[in-house]
Amino acid sequence: MVARSPVHRPAPSLLRLARTAAALVAFAAxxxxxxxxxxxxxxxxxxxMQTEDGIRAQATLxxxxxxxxxxxxxxxxxxxxxxxxxxxxxxxxSREAMQKRMEDWxxxxxxxxxxxxxxxxxLQKKQGELTGPIIKKMMIIVARVAxxxxxxxxxxxxxxxxxRADLDLTEQVxxxxxxxxxxxxxxxxxxxxxxxx
Numbered sequence: 705m706v707a708r709s710p711v712h713r714p715a716p717s718l719l720r721l722a723r724t725a726a727a728l729v730a731f732a733a734x735x736x737x738x739x740x741x742x743x744x745x746x747x748x749x750x751x752x753m754q755t756e757d758g759i760r761a762q763a764t765l766x767x768x769x770x771x772x773x774x775x776x777x778x779x780x781x782x783x784x785x786x787x788x789x790x791x792x793x794x795x796x797x798s799r800e801a802m803q804k805r806m807e808d809w810x811x812x813x814x815x816x817x818x819x820x821x822x823x824x825x826x827l828q829k830k831q832g833e834l835t836g837p838i839i840k841k842m843m844i845i846v847a848r849v850a851x852x853x854x855x856x857x858x859x860x861x862x863x864x865x866x867x868r869a870d871l872d873l874t875e876q877v878x879x880x881x882x883x884x885x886x887x888x889x890x891x892x893x894x895x896x897x898x899x900x901x
Contacts, residue, residue, distance in 0.1 A: 742854055746846055747861035747874045752838050755881045761834035768830060772823045779816050783809065845877055845885045 752758045
């Protein structure tokens, strides 16, 4: 009987090691491919506000806000004076007259709060009207950049807790926007409208 050399038969631990190495290579292959994925970010809110259209929109909103704020401040000052006047006359007015004045003042205060809420809604609506077209055009530019540079994903920077600086395309998108990078989309829409006629 001839003894078999242990060299001919791999030890069980070596077999396990080989299987584990093969499994690691199999799992590593997809992650290498994923490592080659092109991902970038754009700070959409910042980009919109830094475009020439965004700056004009902010100026328009500021004028509207300032005008509304002046109206609210004026009404609030009137109510403050009315309250002080009521407090001064509290000793001279009858209980019923005092109660009537306070109820009237409270009603005016509720009206002022309603006006404040309405002004906020108006400002939000106006902001949507002004920035909506800018965002739409911005998204067209982002899609073009993604296609041209073979990015698989471009995320909003606000959704990413950390991003390397070289992956941030915000300034590039702002420049493209300001130099008319989204004009073709507008031209396409104009052509569609002409075709519809």
